[in-house]
Amino acid sequence: MGRWEPGARGRLERAALELYSERGFEQATVAEIAARAGVTERTFFRHFADKREVLFGGSGALQELFVSTVAEAPESATPMEAIAAAVEVAGGLLQERREFARRRHAVIIANPGLRERELIKLVSLAAALADALRERGVADPAASLAAEAGIAVFRVAFERWVGEPGQSGSPDLSDVPDLPKIIRESFDELKAVTAGK
Amino acid sequence: MGRWEPGARGRLERAALELYSERGFEQATVAEIAARAGVTERTFFRHFADKREVLFGGSGALQELFVSTVAEAPESATPMEAIAAAVEVAGGLLQERREFARRRHAVIIANPGLRERELIKLVSLAAALADALRERGVADPAASLAAEAGIAVFRVAFERWVGEPGQSGSPDLSDVPDLPKIIRESFDELKAVTAGK
DNA sequence: GCTCGTGATGTCAGTTGCTGTCATCAACTA
DNA sequence: TAGTTGATGACAGCAACTGACATCACGAGC
Numbered sequence: 192m193g194r195w196e197p198g199a200r201g202r203l204e205r206a207a208l209e210l211y212s213e214r215g216f217e218q219a220t221v222a223e224i225a226a227r228a229g230v231t232e233r234t235f236f237r238h239f240a241d242k243r244e245v246l247f248g249g250s251g252a253l254q255e256l257f258v259s260t261v262a263e264a265p266e267s268a269t270p271m272e273a274i275a276a277a278v279e280v281a282g283g284l285l286q287e288r289r290e291f292a293r294r295r296h297a298v299i300i301a302n303p304g305l306r307e308r309e310l311i312k313l314v315s316l317a318a319a320l321a322d323a324l325r326e327r328g329v330a331d332p333a334a335s336l337a338a339e340a341g342i343a344v345f346r347v348a349f350e351r352w353v354g355e356p357g358q359s360g361s362p363d364l365s366d367v368p369d370l371p372k373i374i375r376e377s378f379d380e381l382k383a384v385t386a387g388k
Numbered sequence: 389m390g391r392w393e394p395g396a397r398g399r400l401e402r403a404a405l406e407l408y409s410e411r412g413f414e415q416a417t418v419a420e421i422a423a424r425a426g427v428t429e430r431t432f433f434r435h436f437a438d439k440r441e442v443l444f445g446g447s448g449a450l451q452e453l454f455v456s457t458v459a460e461a462p463e464s465a466t467p468m469e470a471i472a473a474a475v476e477v478a479g480g481l482l483q484e485r486r487e488f489a490r491r492r493h494a495v496i497i498a499n500p501g502l503r504e505r506e507l508i509k510l511v512s513l514a515a516a517l518a519d520a521l522r523e524r525g526v527a528d529p530a531a532s533l534a535a536e537a538g539i540a541v542f543r544v545a546f547e548r549w550v551g552e553p554g555q556s557g558s559p560d561l562s563d564v565p566d567l568p569k570i571i572r573e574s575f576d577e578l579k580a581v582t583a584g585k
Numbered sequence: 586g587c588t589c590g591t592g593a594t595g596t597c598a599g600t601t602g603c604t605g606t607c608a609t610c611a612a613c614t615a
Numbered sequence: 616t617a618g619t620t621g622a623t624g625a626c627a628g629c630a631a632c633t634g635a636c637a638t639c640a641c642g643a644g645c
Contacts, residue, residue, distance in 0.1 A: 195594065195640090220630065231595055236632065269584035307504035310511060314503075332574060335544045337581045343536035347529055377529060384534045385582040387466035392611090392623065418602065428624055433603060588645080595638070602631080609624075615617090 195230075200238045200248070202228035207245040208295060216242075216302040243308045246295060250312045254319050256281055261323040270329045274320060274341035275378045282348070282370040289367065293353050317342040340381060348377040392427075397435045397445070399425035404442040405492060413439075413499040440505045443492060447509045451516050453478055458520035467526045471517060471538035472575045479545070479567040486564065493550050514539040537578060545574040 196202075206227035210219035221242055225232045239245045257277045264273035285292050299305040320338035325331070348370065355368040393399075403424035407416035418439055422429045436442045457474035465473070482489050496502040517535035522528070545567065552565040 199593085221632090222630085232631090233596080233633090234594060237593080240632095242631070271581055271584050303508065306511075307508045310507040311500065311504045314507060332544055332548065332577055333581045335547075336540065336574065336578045339540035339544060340537055340578060340582060343533065343540050347532045347536060350532075351529065377533065380529055381533045381537060382582050384468055384530045385537060385579050387468050396622085417600095429602095430604090430625080431623060434622080437603095439602065586645105588643100590643085591641085593638105593640095596636085598634090600631105600633080602629105604629080605627090607625085609622105611622095612620085614619075 199228060199230050199234060203230070203235055203238055204245055204248055208298065211246070211298045212294065216298065216305060243305055246299065246305065247308060247312055250316075253281060253284070254316050256284065257316060258319050258323045261320060262326065264327075266327075270324050270327070270333060270337040271341070271378075273324065273327065274337050275344075275375070277320065278341050278345045278348075278378075279371045279374050281345070282352075282374045285349070285352075286367075286370045290358075296349075296353050313342050313346065344374065344377045344381055348374045351377075396425065396427050396431060400427070400432055400435055401442055401445055405495065408443070408495045409491065413495065413502060440502055443496065443502065444505060444509055447513075450478060450481070451513050453481065454513060455516050455520045458517060459523065461524075463524075467521050467524075467530060467534040468538070468575075470521065470524065471534050472541075472572070474517065475538050475542045475545075475575075476568045476571050478542070479549075479571045482546070482549075483564075483567045487555075490550050493546075510539050510543065541571065541574045541578055545571045548574075 203224060207219070207224045210224055210227065213219075221235050222232045224245070225235045228235075235245075239248075257280075260277035260280045261273045264276050268276070299309055317335075317338045320341060321331075321334045324334040324337060329337070352368050352370045352373050357366040357368050400421060404416070404421045407421055407424065410416075418432050419429045421442070422432045425432075432442075436445075454474045454477075457477045458470045461470035461473050496506050514532075514535045517538060518528075518531045521531035521534060526534070549565050549567045549570050554563040554565050
């Protein structure tokens with residue numbers, strides 16, 4: 192065993208989510224989070240740029256999943272189909288972590304500063320998606336618009352998903368709202384609503 | 389004349405934009421802004437919730453313009469047409485303040501924290517647009533999707549507009565990029581790209 | 586086995602954003 | 616004339632965040 196317990200980063204993430212849930216984001220101090228994780232405040236800021244970032248450690252992996260799915264879409268797929276496929280795959284990943292996602296989302300929507308951070312992550316995701324489309328030969332502004340629209344669909348669908356009842360621990364699996372399905376429906380709805388212009 | 393010069397809020401807004409332009413957002417302290425405006429730091433925080441908000445004083449008026457345009461769209465207009473009309477009208481307003489908009493935008497894109505703030509303003513705008521659509525009897529999720537897609541178009545079009553050369557002070561008015569026109573084209577492009585799904 | 590880097594952490598001082606509280610003073614009201 | 620109101624100043628204080636330096640286990644190479 193080393194001088195310090197390994198996994199400080201993970202402990203900080205867990206401690207932060209707990210404290211933000213228990214007493215709210217603003218009421219929880221970084222010193223408290225660090226203490227609960229068994230490190231000092233300075234170590235917190237070595238792992239995370241600021242007090243908000245500790246809730247967004249997984250966004251990099253999610254972005255890679257999005258981008259690789261777009262890149263691997265069949266050549267015959269239209270830009271919007273490639274984007275929709277990526278959003279659906281990501282939705283499937285969230286589906287498996289429903290309770291965690293809801294818990295985290297509840298903390299985020301309760302604080303404007305955290306909402307801001309989430310939004311910039313999504314915009315960064317949209318930019319990465321647009322890049323991936325350009326790699327496929329899609330020109331601008333179609334690439335940007337398809338990516339932005341796809342993220343808008345993701346936001347709306349995710350919001351509906353977390354808002355619906357149903358527990359992932361429920362004995363009846365048919366109770367669990369199906370995020371990929373909601374995403375598909377939302378893409379269809381977007382198609383319908385834009386066609387009406 | 390009173391005890392103090394009136395218009396402290398406006399002076400703070402001008403001083404802040406100047407200082408953020410001159411030396412960058414993070415390098416400028418609130419104390420400096422306040423000093424340049426001839427007030428104390430405490431007075432700054434009485435007018436603006438935080439150091440970022442001083443750049444977003446006009447967002448309320450913009451939102452009202454968006455919402456009232458949607459509300460006043462003809463009954464025959466589809467949801468997307470109502471949204472497009474609102475975005476175009478707002479684009480016309482920005483068109484008249486091109487230099488200010490570019491200057492302000494340059495400051496914002498240079499700092500992640502300011503980008504975050506701008507994004508949450510746009511999301512709040514999308515929420516207000518969705519509300520206005522529901523007032524017109526549009527059901528969810530169509531209302532949310534149309535609003536979000538409209539804001540996505542606005543973002544993409546605005547980005548293109550500020551990125552193009554051309555000075556509003558140019559002698560040849562045909563040099564000035566036309567934001568409402570770019571917005572119309574972007575809506576058409578969105579229609580095309582979503583139809584391809 | 587010894588030395589020496591390396592990397593993650595601790596320690597501490599300092600700046601700055603932001604808040605609570607109370608005092609001040611001109612303009613307005615009665 | 617007296618009281619009220621509203622915007623501001625003055626000041627203390629907390630917490631987020633940063634820079635600089637010390638510490639100490641571990642592994643590489645000798």
